[in-house]
Amino acid sequence: MPRNKYPEETGQKILDAALKLFLEKGYEETTVLDIIGEMGGMTRGAFYHHFKSKEEVFDVLSEKLFAGSNPFTDAKSHTELNGLQKIQFLLKKSITDTQTDSQKLSLSVLNLLESPTFLKKLIDTNTSLVPYYQEFISEGIDDGSIAPNNAKLLSELFTMFTNFWMIPTLFPSTEKETWERFMMIKEITDSLGFPVIDEELAELGRQQLEALDNADCQSQDAETD
DSSP states (O other): OOOOSOHHHHHHHHHHHHHHHHHHHOTTTOOHHHHHHHHSSOOHHHHHHHOSOHHHHHHHHHHHHHHHTOHHHHHHHOTTSOHHHHHHHHHHHHHHOTTSHHHHHHHHTGGGTTSHHHHHHHHHHHHTTHHHHHHHHHHHHHHTSSOSOOHHHHHHHHHHIIIIITOTTTSOOOHHHHHHHHHHHHHHHHHTTOOOOOHHHHHHHHHHHHHHHHHHHHHHHHHHO
């Protein structure tokens, strides 16, 4: 392969090829050789000149996808919303925008959470959300939409609830149990003066659970055919 005068373009092409394969085959089933093959003519040396491993490709890809579609930035731009409403906007968007590349990529590696390495990666990624939530919670306390509280602790608790406790791979549950967990989060946050789960959000959550349950049933039916 000729020497590339534009290494940043090659790096982006590797990321594009990896994203395509991760979404089509899943992270676990994709190898570095698959990524190289998708590039058509790239050598292993060229790949390793840009990335040390498939794991590094995933890390960089995840960062770029989040930066390109950061929902917190989107919510912050809605200056007509108060602090509580901005968090509700985030949650509703995360439920309705289920087909983004970022979310598909996240789903493709959920089955790897038994790996300590990937579990740590999940923890690091999700704990990085705390300052974003803390900013909106502090805003909500100032504008009166959220009761006075310790914004840092409340943001940590809410991140743990929504980004760990609600992950079925970490806490396996039936649709009924997941719904009960969701409603318990509502009960706890309401009691803390943080009524983030309103009727609309609860209905969206219920619909998503039903859709996921139907998808699982269809997948199991296909496997038995």
